[in-house]
Every structure is written in structure tokens, then in C-alpha cells.
Amino acid sequence: MKLAALAAVACLVIPSPAIADAVTYYVLNENGPIIRIPSDGSATATISDPYGGDGFALDNLGNFIAAAVSALVQVSPSGNAVVIANAPGNSQFIDVAIDGSGNYIVADNAQHQVVRISAATHAITPVAFYPASPNELEDSYVRVDGSGNYIVAEDNGSQLHVFRITPGGTVTTIPLSGTIPTRVGGMTFDASGNYVITDYNLGAIDVITPSGAITTLFQNDTLAAAELTGIVRDPGTGDFIVVGRVSKSLYSVAPDGSGFVQFFSGSPLNAPEDIVAAGATGSTPAPTLVNPASGSGSTATFTFTWSDTGGWENLSVVNVLINNVLDGRKACYVAFAPSGPASGTVYLVDDAGDSGGPFSTLALPGSGTAQNGQCSIAGSLSSAQGSGTGLTLMLNITFAAGFAGNQVIYMAAREPVANSGWQALGTWNVPGPAAAGPSVSGLSPGRSTLAAQTYTITYTDTFGWQDIAVANVLVNSAIDGRVACYVAYVPAGAATGTIDLVDNAGDAGGPFSAAVLPGSGTVSNSQCTISATRISATASGNTLVLTLAITFNQSFAGNQVIYAAVRSNTLNSGWQAVGSVTVP
Incomplete structure (x- = not known):
């Protein structure tokens, strides 16, 4: 059977003082260049971009990623433009968003689909087609919501349609109610996660709930004549900043629909298509490491490190979440809001896991x-x-006896403009009562940053190693066998058995890439390769030790958790987080 995918929780946000003049807008002209406009509308600057595009996004290094119809293009802050990937024949890349792993999520309006382009390898992976009339080139916009789903808003057939697409490719059509626009010009989110779109024909800003209810936030004749395209939410004020393509202007509307202001107009805007917001420094927050990154104990002093390219002062909140899955409920879920170089407040979320509190401070x-x-x-x-x-x-943490088990250490960081997303950077075992039957004892090394690494996994069974029917290893960002390095070892003797590597579909029933131990050759899927000549198993007494030499593929780059499980014919240890690896 397939392993269930796990939903992520949003990064914890602690209210903090607004940072004055922290936000700058960048506007993409259809044929280039990119225009830098401060929030007060003054002191514009031009960033060279010979490709232009219909939609763009800002990556975690401060580069602009533009959907330029025939290609996806990266433009550095200094104006150096390079092609990331060319659109396949009969495709058009017209909008792009960036997911929590840094991959590019692209809307293709010629094929009426969403594709994912690896940030590491630039390989293009089709995700899903959305329903559309085949002979029309609709306006199509894509964004990534707080749960990692891809939200698509498009106007095929002269009517707005909205789809929610999971990273695995499941498409849900959101049923719309209210006044449905005939043409969409751009999309963003509000503070509550609702979808906010621009109505190109009517000059309106509409709010759509995730269940599909449409309300008009603001509309007037000025915006109708302006032909609205891009929209972004100012992360400092919450205002919506919208782009007028024909009027070559920027407008601001408050979150409640009041305070309409035109604050910029004219050159160097020329056929502006999209807009993003960023810190004045273009800075990027990121979790760096935890030390120790693996181990065991009821009490430990952990040192957590984060970075921000614009300086640590830009970090408004940093987070640590320790749990067996990425879930704030019944977790050791911490936020730290710095107030000075050596001062700040620790917020420990209560058992309900609500990032808005209550907290123990x-x-x-x-x-x-x-x-x-x-x-x-x-x-x-x-x-x-x-x-x-x-x-x-540095936090001295004592774990409760009831929290026993193997836990994952997740970290995240945010500033008023940018959010790193959650990253798995370590694991920790909280000691508890010894289990009867099969169990996972440990992994060495418990932390790696290498693409090729030899791992030793130890399993035990109180009824003897002969009681073990299957020993498993799963490497992925969550407990999900799909698109994973998912291994089963079936022992036949103390040093013999079969290694089965599950294919990309992740079905535990197969198909597999298999090898006999001892033996030669390799087993591989799209995530990893395991050399059979460097696999060994040793069983004695109650212990089975499995050694695997794993090479991870570049397409699997990112922070991954190493889970292990073992079962007999009657008992099962369940999945245990025993290590982590940052695949370069």
C-alpha cells in the first residue's frame, strides 16, 4: 500500500513591530526591463532583462524568475539573465511561483497544465493538466498556498476558473459562487490565505475563499480603464498593490477595500505585467544547522543557527519544531523573536499547536x-x-516522558517580507520503554550533507533476528513513499537476503528494482542508486545490522528525513525518524 502524505503546518508568526520603508516593489515589463520602485513611489531603478515575460517570482537568493513564454529565465539583481529551461514545443510558460523547496511551479497556458522545474537540475516534470478548451490561450496564474498546493486561476472560455492542485498532481476544481469575472489579470493571497485576483475587464479586486465564495473588495472606473494585471500584498502594511497595464501605473488599496491611491505612473513602466514585493536589501532568511543534529537523551542543549543575507537584524521570527511529523500539535514548537544582539523572547506553543497562541513565554x-x-x-x-x-x-530542552520516540527537528525563519519555509535539519531520540518485538535501534551517521554516503541501520527484535520479516528505510521530506528513496530488505539468512527499491510511484507492493545479497549490480530509481556490492547484512542474537551505500540524485536535492521501520509477521515498529540528509 502507499504511504500517506503528511500536511505541513504554517511557519509560526509572532507579532512584531513594522519595519519602516522595508518594502520595495519590482515590476516586470512584458518586453523588459524589471523596474525597482520603493513603496513611496520615488527613486526608481532599472534592472536589465532582455527577455521580459508575463509573470515572475522572487527566489530565496534574491533572483527574479520570469516566465517569458518560450523559456523560464533567471535574472540576477544586477541584471544578468540566463535561461533556466526552454518551454517544450507547443508550450507557453506564462506564470511562475516557487515552492518551499525552491522549485519553480510554472503555468503553461498552451498545454493547460502546471509543470514543476527543479531548481537543482532544471528538469521539467509535468504535474497535472487542468480542464480547459484546448484551442484557447487563456490567462493563467499560479501560486503556492500555505499547505504547498498549487492554486491556479485562469479564464479559459471567458470565465474565471480556479483549481487546487497537489504536488502529486491531484486536481480539484473549486466551485465558484458570486459574480464570476470573465478575465483575470493577476493573483495573490490575503493575510487569511484567501485568493485575491484582479478582474482585467471590470477593474475590480476580488477575494475568493478556498471554498470558492467571491466578493468584490474594490472596483472603480479608473481601474477598469487601467486594465489591471499583476497584484501583490505588501507584507508590511497588508495593502494590495495592483498594476495598471494601459495606465502604466501602480495603485494601492487597503485590506478592507478603502484608501484607494495611485502612487506611481508613467516611465519607466511600459506594458507592465506583474509585480513582486521584497525587502529593500533583497535579503533572504534561512535555517542553517542544529548541533547536535542527531542523538538521544531526555535533556540536551541544542544550538540552532539561522542566517539572513541582509543581516541577522532582518530576522523577525525564527522557529524550531520538534515532532515525529511536521505538525505543531503536541509538539515542542518554539519561536524566538530577537529584540537585540543577545536578547529576545522565546514563545513555546501550547499542546493545541496554534501558531497564534497561547504560548508559554x-x-x-x-x-x-x-x-x-x-x-x-x-x-x-x-x-x-x-x-x-x-x-x-542555544536552548536547553528537557523532553517529557510522554514524548518518547524518534523526533524530527524542523527549522524555519522569517522576516517581514520573506519566509524560508520549514526545513528538516536533524533528528532526536527521546528515550522511552523498550518495545517488545521488532524495533529500530539507530542509524549511523545520523546526519549527512553528502550526495553519496554509506549508512548503517540497526534493527532489533526481542524474539530474535529470525523474527524479522522486512526491514525498511525511507528517505523523503515526509513519510511518503512516492518520489522517494524507499527500500525494503527481506532477510533470508544471517548475511543473505533481497533488497527491493520501490519505484517512483511509491507503492509498497511494487514494482521494485531488486538485488540479491550478497550480489553485484545496482538498484535505482529517480531519487537514488544503491550499489549491491556495497550492501551488507549481519544478524546475530536479537540484532540485524544493514549497511547501504546510497547515492542520491541531484533531482532529489534538499533537506530530507531518513526514516526506518521493521516488522515481523505479527508486529510492526512503525516509521521512526532516525536521521537527516541535505542532498546537495
Whole structure:
């Protein structure tokens, strides 16, 4: 059977003072260049872009990624443009968004589909087709919501349609109610995760709930004549900034529909198509590492490190979430809001896992304690230090007995403009009672940053190693066998057996790439390759030790969790997070 995919939780946001003049807008002209416009509409600057495009996004390094119809193009802040991927024949790349792993999610209006382009290899993977009349080139826009789904708004057949597409390719048509626009010019999200679109024909800004209810936030004749295209939400004020293609203008509308202002008009805007918002420095927040990144114990002092290309001061909130899956409920779920180079507030979310609180709080430096049902943090043994582009947070954490098991350490960072998304950077075992029957004892090394690594996994069974029917290893960003490095070992003797590597579809029942141990050759899928000559198994007493030499493919780049499981014919350990790897 397939392993169930797990939903992600949103990055914890702690209210913090607004940063004055932190936001800058970038506008993409259809034929180039990109125009930099501060939020007050003054001091514009031009960024060379010979390709132009219909839609664009800002990646986590401050580069612009533009859908230029015939190609996807990267434009550096200094104006160096390179083609990431050419659109296949009979395709048109007209909009792009970036997912939590940095991959490019592209709307293709000629094929009426969404494709995913790897940031590491630039390989194009079709995700899903959406329903559309085949002979029409609709306006089509794509964004990635807080759960990682791709939201598509398009106007094929002169009517707005909205689709929710999972990364795995499941398409859901969102039934729309209310006044349905005939043409869409751009899309963004509001603070609540609703979809906000521009109505190109009527000059309206419409809000669409995830269930499909449409309301008009603002509309007037000025915007109707302007022919609205791109829209972005100002992360500092919450205002919606919209682009007038014909009027060559930028307009601002408050989140409640009031305060309509035209704050920029004229040159150098020329057929403007899309808009993004960024920090004035174009800075990027990112989690860097946790030390120790693996181990075991009821109490440990962890050192967490984050970076921001614009300086640590740009970090408004950094996060740590320790749980067996990416879920804030019944987790050790922490936010730290720095207030100075060595000071700030720790927020420990309660057992319900709501990122809006309530919290148990702790001031640093300080001697108090923050506690929930899973962990407690001792202020006297914790500290923070910001310097240059780095922020280090040292937390002394004691885990509750009821939180026993193998846990994943996720980290995230945000500033008023950008959010890193969650990254799995470590694992930790909280000791508990010994299990009867089969169990996972550990992995070595528990942390790696290499594409090729030899791993040793230890399994035990209180009824003897002969009781073990199948031992599993799963490497992926979540417990999901699809598009994973998903391995089963079936022992036949103390040093013999069969290795089965599940294919990309992730069905535990097969098909497999298989090898006999001992043996030669390799087993491989699109995520990894395992050399049979470098596989070994040793079984004795209650212990089975499996050694695997795994080489991960570039297309599998990113932070991945290493899970292990083992079962007999009657008992099953369940999946255990035993390590992590950053695939370069």
C-alpha cells in the first residue's frame, strides 16, 4: 500500500513591530526591463532583462524568475539573465511561483497544465493538466498556498476558473459562487490565505475563499480603464498593490477595500505585467544547522543557527519544531523573536499547536522556564547571539516522558517580507520503554550533507533476528513513499537476503528494482542508486545490522528525513525518524 502524505503546518508568526520603508516593489515589463520602485513611489531603478515575460517570482537568493513564454529565465539583481529551461514545443510558460523547496511551479497556458522545474537540475516534470478548451490561450496564474498546493486561476472560455492542485498532481476544481469575472489579470493571497485576483475587464479586486465564495473588495472606473494585471500584498502594511497595464501605473488599496491611491505612473513602466514585493536589501532568511543534529537523551542543549543575507537584524521570527511529523500539535514548537544582539523572547506553543497562541513565554537573557506537555526550556541555560548575517539560539530542552520516540527537528525563519519555509535539519531520540518485538535501534551517521554516503541501520527484535520479516528505510521530506528513496530488505539468512527499491510511484507492493545479497549490480530509481556490492547484512542474537551505500540524485536535492521501520509477521515498529540528509 502507499504511504500517506503528511500536511505541513504554517511557519509560526509572532507579532512584531513594522519595519519602516522595508518594502520595495519590482515590476516586470512584458518586453523588459524589471523596474525597482520603493513603496513611496520615488527613486526608481532599472534592472536589465532582455527577455521580459508575463509573470515572475522572487527566489530565496534574491533572483527574479520570469516566465517569458518560450523559456523560464533567471535574472540576477544586477541584471544578468540566463535561461533556466526552454518551454517544450507547443508550450507557453506564462506564470511562475516557487515552492518551499525552491522549485519553480510554472503555468503553461498552451498545454493547460502546471509543470514543476527543479531548481537543482532544471528538469521539467509535468504535474497535472487542468480542464480547459484546448484551442484557447487563456490567462493563467499560479501560486503556492500555505499547505504547498498549487492554486491556479485562469479564464479559459471567458470565465474565471480556479483549481487546487497537489504536488502529486491531484486536481480539484473549486466551485465558484458570486459574480464570476470573465478575465483575470493577476493573483495573490490575503493575510487569511484567501485568493485575491484582479478582474482585467471590470477593474475590480476580488477575494475568493478556498471554498470558492467571491466578493468584490474594490472596483472603480479608473481601474477598469487601467486594465489591471499583476497584484501583490505588501507584507508590511497588508495593502494590495495592483498594476495598471494601459495606465502604466501602480495603485494601492487597503485590506478592507478603502484608501484607494495611485502612487506611481508613467516611465519607466511600459506594458507592465506583474509585480513582486521584497525587502529593500533583497535579503533572504534561512535555517542553517542544529548541533547536535542527531542523538538521544531526555535533556540536551541544542544550538540552532539561522542566517539572513541582509543581516541577522532582518530576522523577525525564527522557529524550531520538534515532532515525529511536521505538525505543531503536541509538539515542542518554539519561536524566538530577537529584540537585540543577545536578547529576545522565546514563545513555546501550547499542546493545541496554534501558531497564534497561547504560548508559554521566556525572556532571554533570563532565568525562567517555558513549558508545554512535550518539553520545557530552561532560561538560565539558554542564550541568543546575533552577529553579521547569523543568529544563534542555544536552548536547553528537557523532553517529557510522554514524548518518547524518534523526533524530527524542523527549522524555519522569517522576516517581514520573506519566509524560508520549514526545513528538516536533524533528528532526536527521546528515550522511552523498550518495545517488545521488532524495533529500530539507530542509524549511523545520523546526519549527512553528502550526495553519496554509506549508512548503517540497526534493527532489533526481542524474539530474535529470525523474527524479522522486512526491514525498511525511507528517505523523503515526509513519510511518503512516492518520489522517494524507499527500500525494503527481506532477510533470508544471517548475511543473505533481497533488497527491493520501490519505484517512483511509491507503492509498497511494487514494482521494485531488486538485488540479491550478497550480489553485484545496482538498484535505482529517480531519487537514488544503491550499489549491491556495497550492501551488507549481519544478524546475530536479537540484532540485524544493514549497511547501504546510497547515492542520491541531484533531482532529489534538499533537506530530507531518513526514516526506518521493521516488522515481523505479527508486529510492526512503525516509521521512526532516525536521521537527516541535505542532498546537495
